[in-house]
Amino acid sequence: MLTSAEQQQLLWEWNDTDADYDRDVCVHQLFEQAVARAPHRTAVVWGANVAVGSERWTYAELNERANKLAHHLRRLGVGPETPVGIYVERSLEMILAVLAVLKAGGAYVPLDPIHPPERLAFICQDAGIALLLTQTHLAGKLPLPERPVLHLDADWPRIAQESDQNPPNISRPEHLVYIVYTSGSTGQPKGVMLEHGNLRHAYYGWQQLYQLGRQPLRHLQMASFSFDVFSGDLTRALCSGDTLVLCPRETLLQPDKLAQLIVTENITAAEFVPAVLRLLVAHLEQNGGDLRQFHFLSVGSDAWHVRDHRCTQQLCGPHTIFANTYGVTEATIDSSYFRHSTDTLSDDQITPIGRPYPNVRLYVLDDALQPVPAGVAGELYIGGAGVGRGYTNRPDLTDTRFMPNPFLPGEQLYKTGDLARFLPANGHSANEPSTLAGHIAFLGRADFQVKIRGFRVELGEIEAALQQHEKVQTATVVDFQSETGDRRLVAYIVPASDMIPATDELFAFLQKRLPDYMLPGHYVTLSQLPLSPNGKVNRRQLPVPDLSSRPQVAQPYVAPRTLAEEVLAELFGKVLGLQQVGIHDNFFELGGHSLLATQLAIRARDTFQIDLPLRAFFETPSIAGLAVAVEEALIEKLETLSEEEAALLLSS
Incomplete structure (x- = not known):
């Protein structure tokens, strides 16, 4: 049993985050205020070719274009609670489309062209999009019967006839701002609905942590358009009057080119996923580079070890705000941050996820929704202004994951499925001194959701896709850490007959249905899956795969000849x-x-x-x-x- 003092500390002292801000202003209105302050400042840059030069728009140019498109969208019936699909390549038009949808009063649904058309078609249907914004060269790749399509390039002469003045705001904090789809355990992605008030709250937290608006910054935008972090990148930059530099996908994957872009565009702010930042840090260490020009640098979306945290911090300047962040799509991107010293932590520990942002409450609870003592593991729940509306067309799942806050009437909690613990005031060892009291340590998942290269993956969605293959009777998927240090997805399949499908056959089949980060790298064929007494797959009894052996592919092995x-x-x-x-x-x-x-x-x-x-x-x-x-x-x-x-x- 917890004492009253312990309950007070866990529920209230460590969640004392209430802060006032103007909750009635939407993020597109904050952008319009930035336009009024500095219309000629560069708003967005498409860094497609460092050698040749980049395409860029000022705040006035971006705002005028967004206004024209917003007025046109309103003529087409877009307003509050209207989902609008945005199916475009990485470009300035991507930013234009998002701002225009928000100004029109609608909610944007990002559709990344690199994802399989079958998956995107499901998202369009599930979200109930009323209109699709796209580009001519993508036309026909995403068939949407009986839905109007607006081409941002071919239809622009008609759109350009509209007014370039800010349309009157018709959005309220409780209206939808976007729907982002994440991996779903049922075999289909699930849509997460966020509201204007959620995103406005998130910006206030970033504004406080990163001291936004005090000096002009240049933000590097790296996250995929379909990832909720994209919305954070856009909001942090364009609501602060800063410059947003879009990083080409191929540059992101080449640390030398990424380092060059950071220098050339004088990048001073960015949020990285660990996998990309590790490559960049290794390149900088080998070539004598650093990150001293950064005003703020954050890392999130996946577990981040203290060893990596220290290596990165050593490359930053004394003024750099360096934070390890934690959040989920359902609670608007970021919910906690860690900026404390790691001097007393060991290299192989996972960096703590820290303390809650302003107006966020974090609880570590047991199965009865009661707080567990500091130092004891429990499930992490998120409360406060960032908790979203729920899932599209999934009232059952919404009721399971979103619930009333038992400690604060009128507020919602989100059940994360993540295991965590509060670090205690006295510490259990020298590795957890009292200076970290009240910080939260991330311990892993309580279910079958995993993180692969920063993306949330529900293993059940991969299993459901595999079981659609005619040669697969049943399947289960687990993740393992390989000798090279990265997480690998391994699929265990029971064939439907004596015809065992080859790895390349299954790869091609799944490639048409799942994003590349959800494709298993190894397949193990079994006569049957091991079951527990209650009839569920006993994952602990699955044979450990030999990740060093050549997978079973159709073509025979041919040795090198030259x-x-x-x-x-x-x-x-x-x-x-x-x-x-x-x-x-x-x-x-x-x-x-x-x-x-x-x-x-x-x-x-x-x-x-x-x-x-x-x-x-x-x-x-x-x-x-x-x-x-x-x-x-x-x-x-x-x-x-x-x-x-x-x-x-x-x-x-």
């Missing part, structure tokens, strides 16, 4: 953690993904001393194909060298 193929085979093996790789094996079917492809590209450049573009590893993801590109690049390089330089290169 020196270039031998070197590439060794590089493939090191990056993938495999003992053997055939020259015709597909890198991605062997468990590779975009971040591993980046590591492979860096190693190949260092080994062969040639500038091999990252896209080559996506266009020809086999050793045989890449060897041709390597040999051609080496020949081209030799032709530009003198005889002495060529002899020196060949001898090395």
